[in-house]
Amino acid sequence: MSNFIFGPVQSRRFGLSLGIDLSPLQKQCNFDCLYCELKGAKTTDKIVNPPKVSEIIGELEASLKKFSNIDAITVTANGEPTLYAHLKELACKINTIKNGKKLLILSNGALIADKSVQNALLEFDIVKLSIDAVMPKVFKKLDRPHKSVDLAQMIEGMKEFARIFKNELVLETLVVKNINDTRDDFLALNHIVNEIKPSRIDIGTIDRPSAYKVGAVSYETLEILSREIKNVPMMITKRAKFPKRGLSLSEDEIIQLLKMRPQSEEDMENMLGEESKRGLQILLESKKISLITAANVNFYKAEGV
Numbered sequence: 001m002s003n004f005i006f007g008p009v010q011s012r013r014f015g016l017s018l019g020i021d022l023s024p025l026q027k028q029c030n031f032d033c034l035y036c037e038l039k040g041a042k043t044t045d046k047i048v049n050p051p052k053v054s055e056i057i058g059e060l061e062a063s064l065k066k067f068s069n070i071d072a073i074t075v076t077a078n079g080e081p082t083l084y085a086h087l088k089e090l091a092c093k094i095n096t097i098k099n100g101k102k103l104l105i106l107s108n109g110a111l112i113a114d115k116s117v118q119n120a121l122l123e124f125d126i127v128k129l130s131i132d133a134v135m136p137k138v139f140k141k142l143d144r145p146h147k148s149v150d151l152a153q154m155i156e157g158m159k160e161f162a163r164i165f166k167n168e169l170v171l172e173t174l175v176v177k178n179i180n181d182t183r184d185d186f187l188a189l190n191h192i193v194n195e196i197k198p199s200r201i202d203i204g205t206i207d208r209p210s211a212y213k214v215g216a217v218s219y220e221t222l223e224i225l226s227r228e229i230k231n232v233p234m235m236i237t238k239r240a241k242f243p244k245r246g247l248s249l250s251e252d253e254i255i256q257l258l259k260m261r262p263q264s265e266e267d268m269e270n271m272l273g274e275e276s277k278r279g280l281q282i283l284l285e286s287k288k289i290s291l292i293t294a295a296n297v298n299f300y301k302a303e304g305v
């Protein structure tokens with residue numbers, strides 16, 4: 001039985017993945033988010049009883065033999081993986097045995113201004129950081145950070161990391177009803193996201209039982225809010241099936257939509273009616289739009305933007 005490795009888990013965005021849990025016995029996090037899928041817990045700024053790198057690597061080697069067809073190895077934790085003091089050493093060792101798989105980390109981004117954390121994250125193929133709110137009051141209310149976490153530093157750290165990171169940086173915003181679901185929240189988010197310039201941003205809402213009593217927003221709300229995110233490839237994420245919208249957009253309207261920002265293949269599939277999907281295909285064949293990939297997700301992009 002494995003202590004630190006779980007999966008494989010199929011994800012729409014990253015394919016089939018083996019997970020590494022750096023805190024398998026208890027939640028250890030510098031946030032205590034209202035929407036956390038784990039039980040609420042006091043925040044911490046370190047992982048106590050951290051597993052040894054050699055133990056994790058031993059288990060990972062065995063799992064990789066068993067599941068040689070996976071696409072990615074995901075470093076996560078029952079909490080925050082960047083609190084793990086040996087993250088760089090672990091990532092470097094995984095890179096020597098991963099055999100072409102992508103190395104991915106899911107982090108809340110709280111420590112991204114820390115140079116040693118940045119250094120460790122440079123070893124990953126895909127870094128996914130949370131950015132739920134950029135206004136201090138909303139951030140505190142929603143993510144309930146440890147007293148050592150500073151939002152302004154986090155945002156500066158994300159900008160700095162995005163400048164030096166050569167692989168794919170994905171941001172993720174989770175929208176909670178009546179907390180971070182206003183147009184103002186998203187106007188402010190758009191401003192910061194455009195300064196960070198990630199490869200992609202994922203926008204989602206609660207779709208599992210959460211630590212505290214908070215609610216999800218509807219798909220329609222996600223869609224309306226996400227229109228405020230300009231220029232950056234954006235994907236609406238939700239585990240449940242999306243409603244089909246069947247919109248009728250002319251080829252010009254599709255180009256206008258894609259000029260605001262690239263749209264994921266899946267979002268366009270859900271958004272457009274059959275006639276408009278044919279228009280999309282014609283635009284693609286006539287090279288007025290193109291298909292690009294950002295961290296394993298395909299996006300339609302207007303040419304010359």
Ligand code: SF4
Binds near residue numbers: 029037078
């Ligand atoms: S950062 Fe993740 S693990 Fe930590 S409290 Fe928030 S949702 Fe839970």
